Amino acid sequence: MAVPDTQANPDAADAALMLRITNQDQTALMELYQRFGSQVYGLVLRVLRDSQLAEEAAQDTFLKVWHKAEQWDPSRGQLSSWLLTIARYAAIDRLRREQRHSSASGPFLDSLAEHASAPERVGDHRWLDGQLLRQFMTTLPEEQALVIELAFFQGMTHSELAEYLQWPLGTVKTRLRSGLQKLRALWMQSQEESAAG
Template sequence: MGPPQGAGPLLSPPTNDATDLAALLARVADQDQGAFADLYDAVAARVHGLALRVLRNPTMAEDVTQEVFLQVWREATAFDPDRGSALAWLMTIAHRRAVDRVRSEEAQSARLHRYESLHETVPFDSTAEAGELRWEATRVRRAIDTVGEPHRTALMLAYFDGLTHREVAERTQVPLGTAKTRIRDGLRKMRQVMTGGEQG
């Protein structure tokens, strides 16, 4: 059997009779829906008020209030009158629920902040950026053209066609070690050209 629906208005006037609340909880523990409705009417306003003070958000406070009473319906048998009043037990549940919601919201906000930080796009002048990239690409291609064959072909395959060393070896029909040497020596020559040094 689930908790009763329409258990009363959220902000109904509360009661101060601790004995009545304890008796209602005892009946709720026996799945008495009428007692549950009476309990809701008696303390919903206080539960909601506490949740609202902690959360400072009416919608979340209403959600927490409903969660509290769902827990009460399920766990009313856990109430022990020898350990405190029924109202104190109910308000402790409400406070824990509200604090848990705050922590959950803070954790979600922190995760969102981390995600946005990791994926933040740094503003830049797209026209200038594109021009710089085109200039750099032209400079690299000119440097590659100066290294001579077979280094030029190996570098073009590796860095402009995106082939692996093994794929370069297969495409140029040379041993893998030879392909690696051509790429390494070609890069050395390129660096010398682009930094103004002499080829060697």
């Protein structure tokens, strides 16, 4: 990883932090943890629905960063996205190892509606975009929101969704496709409005 120019690039602080982690600076890792710990833990908890497993997956995430920090390429994405992608895969891996899928029907959708109106907790614009997307999810038909949730947060493929939900494969594909198309349309519209306003 190249030494970052911290003054010219607004993301240089992230690059400097990752460089320190690459050099096995433990305080740098704990800074990363302080910045993103709650987002990582919130994400893995949403996947696993079990605090013990979520803690293990969150630890897997930060240990992977500790050992593979040099794999982050700033030109290919923001640090937060890279970290949360690792967290998602770590949680899904653990979920598969546990050979279980947490219940994600009624209670999940209830909590989705509840959190959709939660006050802003993080100033980061990516998090605000994420909350907007969460709000859009509540406007989708329930079965479409459910397949998107299971596909993304539990890592299920078409055939796994069909088996888990006991729906015909064609129905799963149609509902997932329709839900994603609507979500994408809402998302693009909001992006355009945001750019215009």
